Structures are given as structure tokens and as C-alpha cells.
Amino acid sequence: MLRGERVGVSSDQAYVMGVGCTAFGPQPTPLKHLALEAGRQALVNAGIDLTKIDRLYLGNFAAGLLQSQQLLAPMVAAGLGLSRCAASAVEGACASGGIAFHLAVRAVESGQCEAALAIGVEKMTAASTAQVTQVLVSAMDQLSGEPATGLTFPGFFALLAQRHMEVYGTTLDHLAAVALKNRMHAQFNPRAQFYGRPTTQEEIRASRLIASPFRLFDCSPISDGSAAAVVVSERLARQGAGKAIRVAASVQTAGPTSLQSMSRLTSIESAEQAAKEAYGKAGIRPEEVNVAEVHDCFTAAEIIAMEDLGFCPIGEGGPYIASGETQFSGSRPVNLSGGLLSKGHPVGATGLAQVFEVVRQLRGDADRVVPNARVGLTHNVGGTGGSVVINILMKE
């Protein structure tokens, strides 16, 4: 016989109260200390009492493989003085940070706790490029996936790019437009890996070939870095003097974990699905998004993201970006941080760095602020679409 007793958990809206982010790019700082730096920034930015933080979700992909360090979550909790806080490490390849944020949001939304900290961290530059490429391949299914075919992630996304060019007429100029825009944006983000290093269409097109059609500038760099967010209940958010940003939707989906299990190569279907769900939850249409940070691990991925997110019709991602509409001065700026391509891509940190940028845009305290942004979106993709997290954030 089952007892009828029900625990009184109060459900709630979740808000981002504080954010933090280290500089991205090669760092002398050890892994744990990167996480501590971003975590401390977020806690200070939130102005929250440490004893209020009940849960830590730490997104990381490769500390085991690259630093021989596991069980990182309680180490970071202890380093931040959150020693009584339940601390869990979560992994979803390049979506690890997004999942950490999503779990923090769900914990607060569902009334499990009033405040949770999400941190994403990765340190990759101490390893060789070949080693990092191999480590990244671990995000494909080793039994039925690409390793058997020798495919790496540049190769996987290059095949998607080729298919997109074949089916929709996407061009090399479209790819270069993505790389150029994000590098331009990064010139206004002092934390970006390529801050102070502008480029030109000519340099992009002349850079060395990586995996056809991708040249060096089509690929995100190898990076170190960490980002963090403090997620709180409505009650705590009300004490934040207007700086809290509401999480209108946070959606995590699962999708194919190898190329051959995808139903088509011109879309990340789990992202399309997550976006639809997120718009439904938030009660908005794609056109209402003012600013977005999307997962441009390669230039073609940003083109596909525009379509998956409903920012433009299917097949028109290339022309849409080339039109300038997603530049700072356009109608819907995308990747104002510089994106993964130019801000850098410390894998586990990326999902939270996206939240960092969007929250600061909505608050109006970003490094270069888009005027009047009220609705922001983040789009974080792991593996071949195996894990996706999409968040819609709103200024109220």
C-alpha cells in the first residue's frame, strides 16, 4: 500500500541572478582555479550569501582525459566555500555547460532549492592539437560511430557543410561571412581568444585547408576557460534590485550520436526540436528573439543553427548571415561575444559563456550593448546533436 502523503514543494520561476566568465584562450591557470575564478565572479555578481547555494552542477567534458582529474565538483564546491552543497559533475560533450545550467534551472523551477550554481570549465591548450582532436572524437559513439570510418568533428561538420552546399546552394562566401562577422564581434569582447586580432575575407579564404570546405578560420580554436551562472528562485530574484533575468524556457533534448543515425545531414534535428519546445514554453515566436548566442563550432554550424532556430527559412542560413542581419548593427545580432569561432571554445564552459553574454546583453552591462534587447536565446550542441540545450532568457 502506498502512503498518500505529499511533500510541499513550491514550484517557481527561475532567474539568473549573477554571471561570471574568465578570459578564454591559452591560460597558465590550472583547471580547478579557472572554475573557481568564474564561480566566484558569478557569486559576487549575484551578491548572494554563500549559504543560500544548495546545489552545484559542474559541466566538464575532458578533465579526466586531459588533466587526470575526476570528482571535480566537490573540489570546486570546497574551493568556493560551498562545502555543504551537493555537487555533481555533468557531461554532455560540447553541451556540458548547457546541461549544468539546465539542471540548475530545473532544480530551482521545481522547488528543490532556492539557489543553485552552474559552472562550466575546460582546459585544453596544454595538449597537442592531435590529442585534443582524438579526445573530442570520444563524443562520437565508439561502437557504431565515426571512429570506425576515421571521421573527426571537423570532418563531420564538413560533410554537413558539403551537403548544405549541394542541397541549398550555400557558398564559400557564406561560410566566410560567418567567420568574418564573429571575428569582428570578438574585437569588442576583451575575454575573447581573438580579441585584438581582426581579420579580412581574404585572410579567411586563404587560410590553410582543414577538412574541405573548412579552412582554419571555419573552425573554432582550442581553448581554456570557465563561465558560471547563479540561478535563483523568484523570491530571491526580487531581492536583486532588477538585475535578475528570467529563464523563460530551458530545454534539453537528446538526438543522434553518429552521422549514420541522422535522418538528414542539413539540420541538427534535436536542436530544431529543442527550439520549438523552448518557444512554446516561453510563449514567443522566433522573430521575437533580439539577441542570440549559437553553437558555431564551425562556420556551417551557425548557418544550420539559423534555420534550426527558425531565424530564417530552411536553406537560407547562408544568405541570411551574409545580409548582415545578424551583425551588431543588424536586426538580430548573433554571437556578439565572438561565438565559439572567435571567443574560443573551452568545451565544458561554452554553454555557460553563452548565458553570460546574453544575460549581460539583456541587463545592458555587456562589453558592447545592443540597445533595447528584451529576449535572448542560447543554443548549445553536444556531439553530433546527441545533447542539445536551448535557453530563452527575458528581461522583465
Place this chain on the structure above:
Amino acid sequence: MLRGERVGVSSDQAYVMGVGCTAFGPQPTPLKHLALEAGRQALVNAGIDLTKIDRLYLGNFAAGLLQSQQLLAPMVAAGLGLSRCAASAVEGACASGGIAFHLAVRAVESGQCEAALAIGVEKMTAASTAQVTQVLVSAMDQLSGEPATGLTFPGFFALLAQRHMEVYGTTLDHLAAVALKNRMHAQFNPRAQFYGRPTTQEEIRASRLIASPFRLFDCSPISDGSAAAVVVSERLARQGAGKAIRVAASVQTAGPTSLQSMSRLTSIESAEQAAKEAYGKAGIRPEEVNVAEVHDCFTAAEIIAMEDLGFCPIGEGGPYIASGETQFSGSRPVNLSGGLLSKGHPVGATGLAQVFEVVRQLRGDADRVVPNARVGLTHNVGGTGGSVVINILMKE
């Protein structure tokens, strides 16, 4: 201004509706397939429609390091036919499985979903013992922890054992009593790594020295295996024809991640704290626990667990176990499965294998059933106490 709208999330009690567990020990089966086997068993055992499972939490420690496989959660979700289910991998060293279960319980308790699947999995026997020992060391803080001192986990727990002997007079006979009891219990568990391999006090005492005072039989073996549990809401549990077991408490705590940050060496304080919280939540006293699965990674760890859990006074864990009270025929059997020592210890699976045994004891369908057990406890420890999960399960 913050909007006052509140989402109607129904809070609930969580129940274990189904459990699964592979054989433990060296297996030819690949990692992913071990997880699929335990997951399928649990789903079939629960008799639940796959479309009801909204969340998968996959506990794993070392697939990245040992199989070069990350992003395992969506791969397992897809393999089980749960392709629309949000799937997250979680890591907390030897408590990875416990954390996966805890997060599934919290997701259901808080009304996030009506049904969640937790799976724990590890495949370790393909690597050399030296490699596994090194991989396990990654669960200590690499910056401020034992690696600088050359300490491994057998060394760490051996120091705790030595201190316990020094302070409380615990003896080698007490340690041997733990090893002997758990090996005896394993003779009734066909899934146990040492099923069909009984031992004697003489063999235990004569086995080769590993880290003084530990000999071979004081140490859990290197294992492959997977275990799983389906956690459901009260509404779904009511459809389960009495086989659902209530989760009266599930508590996760964080603790020290290195020896030198512990305040004393004779207790895992984060486990003591988690136990107190769990008893409080469940509304019971330690004496009311009928059956327990505890984290006996080494014999001394079970002695310390008896004290941390309040099963006996501090310092008396050795005599308590030697008295026979925790044997099958005693008043409170502990580690009827054989424990980590004799059932085996596939790191990420252990926390869920404990749930598997306790649920089947409470239901009365275990391999050897303790009569009239109503309250069961699981105790899962990661690293040097960095992550701990304690669950109290009740038959209703």
C-alpha cells in the same frame, strides 16, 4: 519588475518501480551494451511504457579514460529507444551511480517528470591493475591532494584503518571478519564476481599484502558491470501492483577531496552528515534499518560505515561486525549482495547495484531474502568522502 506567475508543478513522493543488474566481474560485453542490458532489465521489471521515461541520468566514472567514450548518456538513451528523453551523464567517482539515482529521485519528487531512469555503468577489467589504480587516483584533488604524496586509494583507506586501529583498538581479525562475511554472502548472489568462490579466515589472513594493514582480501576487485533503477511518481507507482518501493529519503552531500582536508581520519564525515539528514527525512532511527548495502571498497570502510550510519557506537564497528549481527542470520544484515568486496565494484554501477539489492530484499524477490525487511539503506561514497549519497527505502 518580476512577473508573479508560478508554474503548477506537483510535488510527489518517489518510488522505485523496477531494477536491473548485470553480472559483475570481467565481461566480454562492451561498455554501452552493459548499460543497455541493465537499463532494459529495469524497464521490463518496472513494466513501464518507454514513452513515460522523460529523463535518463547515467552514472559513470571512467569511460572517457578507459574506453575513450564520452557523451554516453544520449547513446544509451537511443539504444534503449528513449530517443526523446533528456539524457545526462553524471560523475562523482565511486558515488556516480548513487548521484544518478539521487537526481532521478529529485526529478520525480519535485514534479519535473513522472518517470526517470538511472543507470550506473563501468568497464574496468580490460585495463591493467596499474592503469586502473592510476585512473582511480583521478578522484583525488590533483592540485592539493594525494598524488603529490604518492598516495593511492588502497593507501588512503589503509591510513584510515591504521588510525582506527590506533584509536579504537580495531584488529586484523575485525578486518578479516568483514571480508569473510561478505564473501559468504556472495555465495548466494549469482551476479557476484566471487560467486562460487568461498574463502576462509586463514586464506584471507595469508593473502598478499597490498597496503598495510590491507591484504588482497581487504580490497574490492576490479570489475565490469551495470545496474539500473526506474524511479516513478506516486501516481505511476499505484499502477505497479504493490511492487513499488518508496524512497523515504535520498540525500547527497559533499565532503573533503583529500586526506589533509579531513578533520579526523576515523570517519567519513560527509557520510555521517548524510545519514543524519536521511534519518531525519525518513523519520526513522538507525535501529529501524533492517537491511543495508554499504560502501565496503575496503574492509575498514565497512567498519567505519557502521559507525557513521549509527548502527553501533563510535569505535565499535569492528566488534559489531565480528559479533555476527550483520550476517544474513543476524539482526541487521549488511551487504547481502557480497558488497563491493565480493560482489565487485564497477565504480559507476555500485550505487545502483546497492539499490538493486535493497529493493529486491524489501520486495522479497532477492536471491536470498531476509524475512520481514521493511526498511533498507544504501550508502555510497565517492573519493575521500567528496561525494556521498545515502538512500532510505521503505516497503509500504
